[in-house]
Amino acid sequence: MDVVVLVSGRGSNLRAICRAIDASTCSANIVGVVSDKRRAAALEFAEARGIPTRVVPLRKGDDRDAWNGSLAEEVTALKPDLVVLAGFMRVLGAPLLERFPGRIINVHPALLPSFPGHNGPQGALDGGVRISGCTVHIVDAGVDTGPILAQAAVPVLAGDTADTLHARIQVQEHALLPRVINQIAIGAITLDPLTVTTPVADPTRSLTVPDA
Ligand code: GRF
Secondary structure, three states, X not given: OEEEEXXXXXXXXXXXXXXXXXXXXXXXXXXXXXXXXXXXXXXXXXXXXXXXXXXXXXXXXOOHHHHHHHXXXXXHHOOOOEEEEOOOOOOOOHHHHHHOOOOEEEEEOOOOOOOOOOOHXXXXXXXXXXXXXXXXXXXXXXXXXXXXXXXXXXXXOOOOOHHXXXXXXXXXXXXXXXXXXXXXXXXXXXXXXXXXXXXXXXXXXXXXXXXX
C-alpha cells in the first residue's frame, strides 16, 4: 500500500511509521512526504531516508483555494493509496478530500470527539479529565470530526503540563498510527467513503490511573 504522509513539523509520527515499516510490522511503502513548511525536521528526516519530498507552503495572505489546489496536485501526482496526516497543522479543503474520499487519516492527541483542534493536551487539562489519549480518524471537511478508527488511552497525572501530557500521548500515537496503517494495508480496516468497518477488538490496554 503506497502512502503519502503530510507533515508540518517535528515528524516523530513519520519516524514511528518508518520504524514499523523497517520492523515489518507495518506493511506500507511511503512514496512521498509533503509539508506546508519549508523548514521542518520531518522533511529533513524524509530526505535523509531518500523519500521524495514536496513543499506546498501557505503564507499569510496567500490564496487558500489556490493552496488547496496545489496541495491536491502534489499529493495526487505521488499516486498514494492512503494519505496520512501526521502532525499536519492545516484543515484540508475540498480538492484533496474529493480526490481521496475516505482515504485520508489523521492522528490527534486527544480522545475525540473531546478536545478537537490545535491544543488537545491543554484542552484535556483545562477540562479536568483524568484520562486522555490519542485518536486515529478519517479526515472529513471538519476539524477532527471524521469517523474514529482507533483510540488509545493515556492517564492524566497530577502535575501534568500540556507538554508532559502530550509527550506521554505521543508514545501511544507512535504505536497506534502505524498499527492502523497496517490494518488498512492488510484489509482489517476497510475504508469506504460511506461505510467504515473497523476491527471490533483492538487489544485493550490496561490502564492504571494513579491517585492524584
Ligand atoms: C501529534 O501529537 C499529532 O497528534 C498532532 O500533531 C503532533 C505531531 O507530532 N496532530 P509529530 O510532528 O509527529 O512529532
